[in-house]
Amino acid sequence: MLRGLGKLTWIEIKIFMREPLGAIGTIVVPVLVFVLVGRAITSKAQTPSMSNFARVGLPVMASILIVISAVLSLVTIISIYREGGILKRLRATPLRPQTILSAHVLVKLLLTAASLLLMFLAGKRYIPPGVHPPIVSFAVALVISTWSILSIGFVIASIVPTARFAQPVGAVVLYPMVGLSGLFAPIASFPPAFRMLARLSPMNYAVSLLQGIWVGDPWSAHLADVAMLIVFFLLFTALSAKIFRWE
Amino acid sequence: MRPVIQVSGLRKSYGRTVAVADATFEVNEGEIFGLIGPNGAGKTTTMECIEGLRKPDRGSIAVLALDPFRDVYKLQNRIGVQLQQAQLQKRIKVWEAVDLWASLYKKKSVDGDRLLDQLGLTDKRNAWFMNLSGGQKQRLFIALALINDPEVVFLDELTTGLDPQSRHAIWDLVRGIRERGKTVFLTTHLMEEAERLCDRVAIMEHGRIIDIDTPANLVLRHCPERTVVIEVSDPAAAEPFNLIPRVERVERNGSQFTIYGRGDLVTEVIHFLSENRVRVTDFRAILPNLEDVFLKLTGRSIRE
Ligand SMILES: Nc1ncnc2c1ncn2[C@@H]1O[C@H](COP(=O)(O)OP(=O)(O)O)[C@@H](O)[C@H]1O
Ligand SMILES: [Mg+2]
Numbered sequence: 001m002l003r004g005l006g007k008l009t010w011i012e013i014k015i016f017m018r019e020p021l022g023a024i025g026t027i028v029v030p031v032l033v034f035v036l037v038g039r040a041i042t043s044k045a046q047t048p049s050m051s052n053f054a055r056v057g058l059p060v061m062a063s064i065l066i067v068i069s070a071v072l073s074l075v076t077i078i079s080i081y082r083e084g085g086i087l088k089r090l091r092a093t094p095l096r097p098q099t100i101l102s103a104h105v106l107v108k109l110l111l112t113a114a115s116l117l118l119m120f121l122a123g124k125r126y127i128p129p130g131v132h133p134p135i136v137s138f139a140v141a142l143v144i145s146t147w148s149i150l151s152i153g154f155v156i157a158s159i160v161p162t163a164r165f166a167q168p169v170g171a172v173v174l175y176p177m178v179g180l181s182g183l184f185a186p187i188a189s190f191p192p193a194f195r196m197l198a199r200l201s202p203m204n205y206a207v208s209l210l211q212g213i214w215v216g217d218p219w220s221a222h223l224a225d226v227a228m229l230i231v232f233f234l235l236f237t238a239l240s241a242k243i244f245r246w247e
Numbered sequence: 248m249r250p251v252i253q254v255s256g257l258r259k260s261y262g263r264t265v266a267v268a269d270a271t272f273e274v275n276e277g278e279i280f281g282l283i284g285p286n287g288a289g290k291t292t293t294m295e296c297i298e299g300l301r302k303p304d305r306g307s308i309a310v311l312a313l314d315p316f317r318d319v320y321k322l323q324n325r326i327g328v329q330l331q332q333a334q335l336q337k338r339i340k341v342w343e344a345v346d347l348w349a350s351l352y353k354k355k356s357v358d359g360d361r362l363l364d365q366l367g368l369t370d371k372r373n374a375w376f377m378n379l380s381g382g383q384k385q386r387l388f389i390a391l392a393l394i395n396d397p398e399v400v401f402l403d404e405l406t407t408g409l410d411p412q413s414r415h416a417i418w419d420l421v422r423g424i425r426e427r428g429k430t431v432f433l434t435t436h437l438m439e440e441a442e443r444l445c446d447r448v449a450i451m452e453h454g455r456i457i458d459i460d461t462p463a464n465l466v467l468r469h470c471p472e473r474t475v476v477i478e479v480s481d482p483a484a485a486e487p488f489n490l491i492p493r494v495e496r497v498e499r500n501g502s503q504f505t506i507y508g509r510g511d512l513v514t515e516v517i518h519f520l521s522e523n524r525v526r527v528t529d530f531r532a533i534l535p536n537l538e539d540v541f542l543k544l545t546g547r548s549i550r551e
Contacts (some may be wrong), residue, residue, distance in 0.1 A: 092323070094323045
């Protein structure tokens with residue numbers, strides 16, 4: 001049933017790397033920003049322990065930005081492929097529709113993981129000796145979050161009329177989600193209407209999960225976050241299965 | 248001859264646009280069958296319903312005895328498809344596309360490198376799709392349509408937008424597909440293409456099939472008029488032109504005669520000239536073609 005998934009994913013990764021700005025925009029720039037900000041913070045705060053932001057905020061913020069760029073580039077690529085008839089051409093083969101879309105999800109997951117890995121390697125020297133962030137658990141949490149939020153990407157890709165609108169429409173949906181994610185201000189401090197909105201977005205659960213896992217919470221403390229991310233994934237996947245357009 | 252495609256009472260609308268109103272026809276094994284008509288006639292929609300890419304509103308379709316919508320995966324393993332407006336990923340390499348396609352089919356696929364060779368794409372193996380010329384892209388799409396050694400090949404406006412030279416090269420390729428015993432179903436709005444390539448054509452207009460036959464029969468049935476223009480060195484010899492069978496009218500303009508008639512007029516005139524040893528300094532036959540048939544059937548030119 002998933003015949004062709006591996007090959008299609010590999011080809012899509014190669015194609016992505018051939019785009020002039022593709023690899024730079026999604027991998028190099030986030031890692032570079034991370035390193036620069038990390039250096040600025042550590043040089044000022046000459047304390048033996050990391051500042052609160054460096055400890056909790058920075059890795060999570062960086063991860064969320066990676067996820068957002070993954071979703072935006074997913075939306076863009078899907079709408080370009082639809083407009084160019086590439087989706088239609090692939091569908092006129094024995095490839096199953098879900099295989100075609102899964103390949104794109106896999107590409108984004110792999111690139112997200114790669115960015116994260118580079119970021120960790122580059123940022124390692126800012127982590128004081130003796131502090132061991134749970135990098136594997138964090139990676140797993142990031143994959144779960146990316147997966148869930150990517151499923152919104154397919155809903156957005158279903159509603160953008162043409163490829164030209166992919167980026168703006170995606171941004172209009174996603175940046176408010178970051179703003180309301182609890183990353184910059186605790187959700188409890190929002191007015192009630194905003195609080196409601198925030199709860200309807202998977203971003204909060206992603207932030208709560210990533211933040212928690214990064215500071216060493218056990219998974220058992222975040223079962224609710226994981227459950228909500230899965231619920232959102234199922235919901236958005238079912239919705240996009242209904243409204244997704246191939247041409 | 249076994250029909251490999253059977254379409255009956257097909258109807259398909261997009262919202263309020265009726266793209267295909269009523270189409271019934273059969274395509275036989277081993278022939279090149281053309282669906283011809285102007286842009287917007289409903290050719291692509293008909294073809295995509297047959298390929299299982301669209302669900303008809305009404306009517307029945309069987310391809311290789313399969314229901315294209317219900318058995319779409321079974322069918323896609325046995326057919327090859329070239330779509331009118333499809334592209335590939337801009338930066339996919341030619342060999343990558345062929346390799347990917349080859350991996351998708353259950354049946355063992357044909358040798359991709361040989362296919363590229365036959366289509367003259369060997370030196371483009373490593374080129375990106377976006378850097379291919381129009382003709383090269385179409386040849387790649389033909390390669391992808393043939394990679395699974397299909398029983399039926401669908402080609403939608405294969406040569407639209409190509410220069411005459413690439414067009415002729417592609418016609419030869421399509422004839423080659425038939426030579427290998429495959430059935431070809433193609434659409435075109437180019438009457439010359441239909442006339443040169445197709446064994447049988449169905450003429451479509453406003454979502455309906457208005458006639459089906461071989462190109463020659465269509466011309467013969469709908470446009471039997473023939474005209475021969477000759478110049479003779481001795482006008483006296485032209486006197487008995489009226490007596491040639493099939494001749495209806497003769498006009499004279501100096502030493503030039505225009506002979507109007509029907510059916511096999513041209514053969515009769517040639518016969519007469521050689522029998523009577525008439526010396527001819529110029530000879531021109533004006534034959535109607537599918538464009539004239541279309542004009543006659545619909546009252547408008549297909550180019551409009
Ligand atoms: N996806 C679509 N959505 C809405 N209308 C369409 C679509 N595809 C084709 N049409 C309309 O259906 C009619 C038939 O189109 P088509 O089958 O493409 O004809 P042809 O291939 O003969 O040019 C046209 O009027 C066209 O505008
Ligand atoms: Mg068409």
